[in-house]
Amino acid sequence: MANDIPLYPKELSWLSFNERVLQEVEDESVPIVERVHFLGIFSNNMDEFFRTQVAGVRRLTSFSIGTEQKAYFTRLLEKINKRILRLEERYSDAYAKVMEELGQYNIHIVREGGLNCQQLAFVKNYFQREVLPELEPFFIDGRSPMPLLNERDIYFAITLKLKGEPKRYAAMEIPTSILPRFIEIPARKGKKEKVYIVLDNIIRICLLDIFRSVLPIISAKAYMFKISRDADIELSEQITQNILDRIERSLKQRMRADPVRLAYDMEMPKILLDLVKKKLKMGNRDSYTPGGRYHNSKDLMHFASDSKSFLYRRLVPLPTLPVNQSVFEQLQASDLLFYYPYHDFLAITNFLASASIDPQVREIRITLYRMAKNSRVIAALINAARNNIKVIAVVELRASFDEEANICWSRKLIEAGVLVIYGVPELEVHAKLISVVRREQGKNRFYTQLGTGNFNESTARVYCDFSVLTNHQAVGRDIYNLFEYMRFPNIQQNYKHIIVSPFSLRQSFDQAIEREIEAARKGREASLFFKCNSLVDSQLIALFYRASAAGVKIRLLVRGQCALMCETLGLSDNIKVVSLIDKYLEHARVYIFHNGGDEVMWISSANLKKRSLDQRIEVTYPVMNTEHYNTIRKIMELQWSDNQKARLIDAGQTNTQLANEGHKGCRAQDAIYRYLRNL
Numbered sequence: 001m002a003n004d005i006p007l008y009p010k011e012l013s014w015l016s017f018n019e020r021v022l023q024e025v026e027d028e029s030v031p032i033v034e035r036v037h038f039l040g041i042f043s044n045n046m047d048e049f050f051r052t053q054v055a056g057v058r059r060l061t062s063f064s065i066g067t068e069q070k071a072y073f074t075r076l077l078e079k080i081n082k083r084i085l086r087l088e089e090r091y092s093d094a095y096a097k098v099m100e101e102l103g104q105y106n107i108h109i110v111r112e113g114g115l116n117c118q119q120l121a122f123v124k125n126y127f128q129r130e131v132l133p134e135l136e137p138f139f140i141d142g143r144s145p146m147p148l149l150n151e152r153d154i155y156f157a158i159t160l161k162l163k164g165e166p167k168r169y170a171a172m173e174i175p176t177s178i179l180p181r182f183i184e185i186p187a188r189k190g191k192k193e194k195v196y197i198v199l200d201n202i203i204r205i206c207l208l209d210i211f212r213s214v215l216p217i218i219s220a221k222a223y224m225f226k227i228s229r230d231a232d233i234e235l236s237e238q239i240t241q242n243i244l245d246r247i248e249r250s251l252k253q254r255m256r257a258d259p260v261r262l263a264y265d266m267e268m269p270k271i272l273l274d275l276v277k278k279k280l281k282m283g284n285r286d287s288y289t290p291g292g293r294y295h296n297s298k299d300l301m302h303f304a305s306d307s308k309s310f311l312y313r314r315l316v317p318l319p320t321l322p323v324n325q326s327v328f329e330q331l332q333a334s335d336l337l338f339y340y341p342y343h344d345f346l347a348i349t350n351f352l353a354s355a356s357i358d359p360q361v362r363e364i365r366i367t368l369y370r371m372a373k374n375s376r377v378i379a380a381l382i383n384a385a386r387n388n389i390k391v392i393a394v395v396e397l398r399a400s401f402d403e404e405a406n407i408c409w410s411r412k413l414i415e416a417g418v419l420v421i422y423g424v425p426e427l428e429v430h431a432k433l434i435s436v437v438r439r440e441q442g443k444n445r446f447y448t449q450l451g452t453g454n455f456n457e458s459t460a461r462v463y464c465d466f467s468v469l470t471n472h473q474a475v476g477r478d479i480y481n482l483f484e485y486m487r488f489p490n491i492q493q494n495y496k497h498i499i500v501s502p503f504s505l506r507q508s509f510d511q512a513i514e515r516e517i518e519a520a521r522k523g524r525e526a527s528l529f530f531k532c533n534s535l536v537d538s539q540l541i542a543l544f545y546r547a548s549a550a551g552v553k554i555r556l557l558v559r560g561q562c563a564l565m566c567e568t569l570g571l572s573d574n575i576k577v578v579s580l581i582d583k584y585l586e587h588a589r590v591y592i593f594h595n596g597g598d599e600v601m602w603i604s605s606a607n608l609k610k611r612s613l614d615q616r617i618e619v620t621y622p623v624m625n626t627e628h629y630n631t632i633r634k635i636m637e638l639q640w641s642d643n644q645k646a647r648l649i650d651a652g653q654t655n656t657q658l659a660n661e662g663h664k665g666c667r668a669q670d671a672i673y674r675y676l677r678n679l
Contacts, residue, residue, distance in 0.1 A: 007563045010536045011053045015083050016653035017560045018045045020581045025094045033310040035098050040301030050228035050261040058260055092292055106193040112201040119185050127206040137172040146279035151229045156222040157272050163216040174200055181299040223268035228261040266290035312583045315673050320347035327354050331447055331471040337628040338467045342676050345460035349376040355436045356384035363390045363437040365483045367429055372458040382416040391418040394486050396429045424489050431619040432605050435479045446476020450621045452588040463587040466603050501606050501618035512593045513543050520551040529592040531557040535608045548574040559586045567651045577649040582669045601629055635672050642668035
């Protein structure tokens, strides 16, 4: 509870979200390899949860002022740990069941004891040729401190039984950053099957070979463990060209940050577990997660299958722009709306590629937050610079866990002649914008992209996001002026057609919701229909409670965290919250206000979090095109009508599946594709 506003703890809500991911693993109607991928997503989410959410509560526990505050965060940490243990137990059961069902489809992930002679020979040869050169074991039973461990990696803690000598203890990184985690091995003779063994088990088979040359070893046993560190990065307030150096120093500090979680094989002997804890300097407030012999199950996200029958049928992205027509000519005729991944992200890459070689284009300006590994967006910007087009890229180096990649991209852009700006002092740039300035008939014309998602070809295949390309000159001038502000933050700009956080978004939300409250009090129809990734801002939640009490009907589609106390008598009587988890990740943000029957719709890069409203550059765009409004409105209603993959968020956030209520089944993501295909 913050400032006496009733709130559901956002950390527990985050775990409720990850439980919805786990429900996809447990859902037997989901194709088997997709369930394997959801196992990986759950594991990856849990890693991030410890690095950010748990680490944050742990810091608050340490630095709380007063016994009451400290007691609150201590109890919260206890609740988190209990909830995690329950989820991990379910995860282990689901993992075992999925692995068993894989076998029914002749896909086997075998353990070291299940190999025949041919397979064993293959594995030993692979170990000598590929694995052994990458292994660097180190002893942990002496006085020397534990080497710096990377939280992205997994490790073996090893017990070594020696002839005529005391036991020794060692540790070793499993080189999954260099070698694949899943290695295909020969099938059994006469069998039509796919057989895989994890890299960990290859090392287990050949464990004695690692130490035999230096120790009189009789036997060895290996137990996996991994750590999660506090992911907080501290930055000074001023953003200058030296931010590259400061970010790099901060990343190094993150690598040395205190571990906040130790996940380990529950079969690990206590003496070895205690030794690992001691070497890592972990104490009673840290989290300990006993589990099975495998960790870093996030690698399961990339588990491959040759058979499409084991995966969701991938929808063919809908075409966007005619190949033989200039995108600028199209935009002169009408604005364009895209909804990825239903539409092809080529709309954006082709837009940039065309601009990069157009002799009439004078400038390209873009915000970059998360980019694909082999980014066509970056390639187009570099090509534009080579063609003597002025290119300005605002690169956000503080994008969580993408800092290193963004540093690398920044340097490549600078080498190509692109003017790179590293954000704004004290504000993270999260807006998704492109501004192209083109010289036409002696005048500069603006062509602008406003969206809810990153310029990332990889994530655009699975993240649902809206993108608008427009030739609206007043909107284009606003976006151009915002880029000018990001270049010269001391000069404030005016924006007539966009809402910019942190300058006006919170105020705009307050005013729009207050209008609904006033209408409801006068007995008129009033409603809000919002879609976002997270709802944790306490001031907005308090406003929702007031609106609910006044009689405003509120529908909320919230994919992730929700700190609003749902279905609570006298507090949220007129509020219903639904979360949708399916084959694509719901990522778009849409905010609709009844506005006396003349509905107002915003699409935005901003979630309903304090950080988004007060500490980031975010852009919210009131939808002006009637066709675009109707399309987005229909998509929202389809998502609200989902009774196959949607979950009701109740007071306890128990993730109850929505009842059919007599209507035929609606799976929103399939229905949306059919709707867009028929437009």
